[in-house]
Amino acid sequence: MKIAVVGAGTMGNGIAHVFAQNAYEVNLIDISEKALQNGLATITKNLDRMIVKDKISESDKLATLKNILKYTSIAEGVKDVDLVVEAATENLDLKLKIFKDLDVHCGSDTILASNTSSISITQIAAVTSRADKVIGMHFMNPVPIMQLVEIIRGYNTSDNTTKTIMQLSEKLGKTPTEVNDYPGFVANRILMPMINEAIETLYNGVAGVSEIDTVMKLGMAHPMGPLQLADFIGLDVCLSILNVMYDGFKNPKYAPCPLLINMVMANKLGVKSGEGFYDYSNSRKAEILSTQFN
Known part of the structure; x- marks a missing residue:
C-alpha cells in the first residue's frame, strides 16, 4: 500500500513518520517547500531521539527516511496512491478544497482520510464523488508515541473502508477505536x-x-x-x-x-x-x- 500525506506540519510529519517507519512508501505533500524541509527535519530529529533510546538502529532511520518523498503538488503527489491522509490546518473551507482536489486527482479506488479533530466527515465526504471511501483517521500528538487512532465513520462510509483503515492502523502498532460522526467525536x-x-x-x-x-x-x-x-x-x-x-x-x-x-x-x-x-x-x-x- 502506498500512502500520501497532505500537510507537513506537526501532525502531517508525524503521520508520515509512522507510516514510513512501518515500511510504507509515503508521499509527503505541502504547498510550501520550507514546510516540507522543516517536516523532514523534525522526522529526522525524532528518529535520532529513538536511536539514542535504543528503540531503532541507524539503518532503521535511513530506511524510514528513504521511504518518504516530497511533493509541492497534490496532483503529482497522489498519483497511484492507495490512501491519502489529509493533515492540513483545522479549517473547514481549506479541507473541503483539498478533498475536492483529491477527488479529481486520485484513482477511483483511493481511500481519502482526514486527520480532522472535530470537523464532520460526512460534510467533507459530500464534496467528493466517493463518500463511501471517505473516513476520519484522527491521530494523537505526538503521533510516533501516542497509541490511539480515532476512526470516524461518516454517514456513508462503507464497511469495507472502515475495516481497511482499522486493520491498517493496527499494522502501524496503533489501537484504532471506531466512533460515529458527531462534532468533536469522542476525544x-x-x-x-x-x-x-x-x-x-x-x-x-x-x-x-x-x-x-x-x-x-x-x-x-x-x-x-x-x-x-x-x-x-x-x-x-x-x-x-x-x-x-x-x-x-x-x-x-x-x-x-x-x-x-x-x-x-x-x-x-x-x-x-x-x-x-x-x-x-x-x-x-x-x-x-x-x-x-x-
Missing part, C-alpha cells in the same frame, strides 16, 4: 470542555495557572495539566474545536471562554507562538518539546 468532545472549564476557572479567579494544573495532575493523575495541554495543542486549535462543537450542538456548555478568545486574538497561542498560559523561551521550548518523546 475532543470530552477533552475540550475540560480545557475550557479550566480556562473559565482561571478567568473567574478561582486559582492561578500552575495551581489549576497541579490540582489536575496530582489529584486526577493527569500527566499534564489542562492549561499546559492547551498550550501544546495550540489555543487557536482549541478555540476552533470548541466553535465546531458549539455550532454543531447549539449547546452553551461548548461556548468558548472569553479569555480563550482574547488570547487567540492577541496571538498568545501556546508553544507555537512562544507564549500562552506559560512562557516559552527558545531554550525552554526546546526542553519542553523534547519531553514529548520520553
Whole structure:
C-alpha cells in the first residue's frame, strides 16, 4: 500500500513518520517547500531521539527516511496512491478544497482520510464523488508515541473502508477505536470542555495557572495539566474545536471562554507562538518539546 500525506506540519510529519517507519512508501505533500524541509527535519530529529533510546538502529532511520518523498503538488503527489491522509490546518473551507482536489486527482479506488479533530466527515465526504471511501483517521500528538487512532465513520462510509483503515492502523502498532460522526467525536468532545472549564476557572479567579494544573495532575493523575495541554495543542486549535462543537450542538456548555478568545486574538497561542498560559523561551521550548518523546 502506498500512502500520501497532505500537510507537513506537526501532525502531517508525524503521520508520515509512522507510516514510513512501518515500511510504507509515503508521499509527503505541502504547498510550501520550507514546510516540507522543516517536516523532514523534525522526522529526522525524532528518529535520532529513538536511536539514542535504543528503540531503532541507524539503518532503521535511513530506511524510514528513504521511504518518504516530497511533493509541492497534490496532483503529482497522489498519483497511484492507495490512501491519502489529509493533515492540513483545522479549517473547514481549506479541507473541503483539498478533498475536492483529491477527488479529481486520485484513482477511483483511493481511500481519502482526514486527520480532522472535530470537523464532520460526512460534510467533507459530500464534496467528493466517493463518500463511501471517505473516513476520519484522527491521530494523537505526538503521533510516533501516542497509541490511539480515532476512526470516524461518516454517514456513508462503507464497511469495507472502515475495516481497511482499522486493520491498517493496527499494522502501524496503533489501537484504532471506531466512533460515529458527531462534532468533536469522542476525544475532543470530552477533552475540550475540560480545557475550557479550566480556562473559565482561571478567568473567574478561582486559582492561578500552575495551581489549576497541579490540582489536575496530582489529584486526577493527569500527566499534564489542562492549561499546559492547551498550550501544546495550540489555543487557536482549541478555540476552533470548541466553535465546531458549539455550532454543531447549539449547546452553551461548548461556548468558548472569553479569555480563550482574547488570547487567540492577541496571538498568545501556546508553544507555537512562544507564549500562552506559560512562557516559552527558545531554550525552554526546546526542553519542553523534547519531553514529548520520553
